[in-house]
Amino acid sequence: MRRDIPPLAEVRRITEKKRDAWWTVLLVDPVATPLVRLTAKYTRITPNQITWGAFLLGLVSAAFFAFGDWRWLIAGAFVYHLSFILDCMDGKVARLTGQGSVFGAWLDFVFDRIRVAVCGVALMAGQYDRTGETIYIWLAAAVVFLDTLRYINGLEIFKIRHTMRKQIKARVRAARRAENSAELAFMEDLLRNNPEADIEQDIRQAATATATATMTATPAGVAEVTDLAPVTAAETAQAQTQAHVQTHVQAEAEVEAGSEAEAGAEAQRKAPARVIDLHQEFRHRFPVYLRARSFFLRHRIRTHLVSGIEFQMGVFILGPLFDSVIKATIVSGALLLVFELAIIYKLLLSTRDFTRTIDSFEREEVATAA
Numbered sequence: 001m002r003r004d005i006p007p008l009a010e011v012r013r014i015t016e017k018k019r020d021a022w023w024t025v026l027l028v029d030p031v032a033t034p035l036v037r038l039t040a041k042y043t044r045i046t047p048n049q050i051t052w053g054a055f056l057l058g059l060v061s062a063a064f065f066a067f068g069d070w071r072w073l074i075a076g077a078f079v080y081h082l083s084f085i086l087d088c089m090d091g092k093v094a095r096l097t098g099q100g101s102v103f104g105a106w107l108d109f110v111f112d113r114i115r116v117a118v119c120g121v122a123l124m125a126g127q128y129d130r131t132g133e134t135i136y137i138w139l140a141a142a143v144v145f146l147d148t149l150r151y152i153n154g155l156e157i158f159k160i161r162h163t164m165r166k167q168i169k170a171r172v173r174a175a176r177r178a179e180n181s182a183e184l185a186f187m188e189d190l191l192r193n194n195p196e197a198d199i200e201q202d203i204r205q206a207a208t209a210t211a212t213a214t215m216t217a218t219p220a221g222v223a224e225v226t227d228l229a230p231v232t233a234a235e236t237a238q239a240q241t242q243a244h245v246q247t248h249v250q251a252e253a254e255v256e257a258g259s260e261a262e263a264g265a266e267a268q269r270k271a272p273a274r275v276i277d278l279h280q281e282f283r284h285r286f287p288v289y290l291r292a293r294s295f296f297l298r299h300r301i302r303t304h305l306v307s308g309i310e311f312q313m314g315v316f317i318l319g320p321l322f323d324s325v326i327k328a329t330i331v332s333g334a335l336l337l338v339f340e341l342a343i344i345y346k347l348l349l350s351t352r353d354f355t356r357t358i359d360s361f362e363r364e365e366v367a368t369a370a
Contacts, residue, residue, distance in 0.1 A: 005041040005096070008034060015092035018193070019302040021309040024088060032085050036092040047094040048101075051108050054086035058115035065119060065320065068126030073320035080119065080316045084309075087112065109151075116147045119316055127325050139329050143315055146333050150308040153340055157347055161278075164354045168276055171361045175368075187277035191297065276357060281349040304343065306335040 005011065012033050020029070039045055057079055064076030090108060094100035120143035128136040165186065283289060293303050311332045319328030 003041050003097070005037055008037055011037045011096060015095050016300065018300060019297065020300055021307055022296075022301045022305060023309055023313050025300050028085055028088050032088045032092060035085075036089050036096060039089070040093055040096050045093070047090040047097075047099050048104050048107060050086055050090040050093060051104065051111060054083050054090065055111040055115060057083035057086060058111075058119060061316070062115075062119045062122035065123040065316075066126045068130035070323045072126075073323060073325075076119075076123070077317045077320040081313075083115065084312070113147065113151070116312060117144050120144055120147070123316065123320070123325065135326060139326065142333055143329065146311065146336055147308060150311070150336060150340065153344070154308075157343060160347065161350070164278060164351070168354070168357060168361075171358065172274065175361060175365065185275050187275055188279060190275065191293070278350045278353045278357070279346065280353050282346050285349070304339055306332070306339045308336070311336040 006014070012029075015033060015036055016029055039050075061076045061079040061083060064072045064079060087108070090104070091100070094104060121140050124136040124140035124143070128134070277283075289303070296303050314332030314335075315325075315329050318332075319325040322328070
């Protein structure tokens, strides 16, 4: 029995993430999304069944890796990529058909970790048996360690960011509970949800006005983080981009509200959202990040260019395909560590912005009480 599944363009909108790894965007989604549509339309396969399929294919690729010969390495790399395509399909099918579950998410996560560990040990064991070089023993341990480190670090950073946002929202609600307060928004969310915001154009426009930027009042609705350097072109561009994004968000809200007249009246009655930017110091130190982020977002690619996904592809696909497991593993592991350290540094700067934001709330409370 066929399901009522929308056209491919709508399936892409529903199933594909707004930001994803470049390997997934360029090499997996063009294959996985059409397969997701066909799977959902003509079969009753569930997301958990696809997860099991991806896991079993991962074990098959591990068996191929264990043989060690270059022909088996190529076969293992091919099967591993098929396994990863299925691994991406389970979540897409869940989003398209509404069959997602908490247990399914847990199963997907656990199977991913087991697959990486088994494939890593099998690949290095096959090469050790083939060459007798003890470096492969260390590389097997390194692959398992780095994969585990990546996901533990990602989980902890997510928890810290969630805690900071939660505390800021609590302070804003407590300070404005008695009045009809504006909504609270975070700059990262606005830019992520509206990648069409042209930050590069804003930077070019702001560069011509840098000399007078420090004499211009801050636009309404923009929350400043105090004790930073004077306004730069990048910071002015950030404010312009924020205004562009807020305008886009407001326009979307008007369309969804129904009548343009009613939506316009509602927008006039509602104060603009107060935007909290917990990455302001990072952008202040690295203004080129705005240009890179804008470019990647428009192509659905996240700026974390070497994550756990690219690490796996380097170790289990590029290394076996070119019969260069040692070099591919070392380079992939080094790049993964570099980007993880960059994320940790970004988090450090974000905590400073968080502290300054909380301090600004306390100063507002003192001024109000006085």
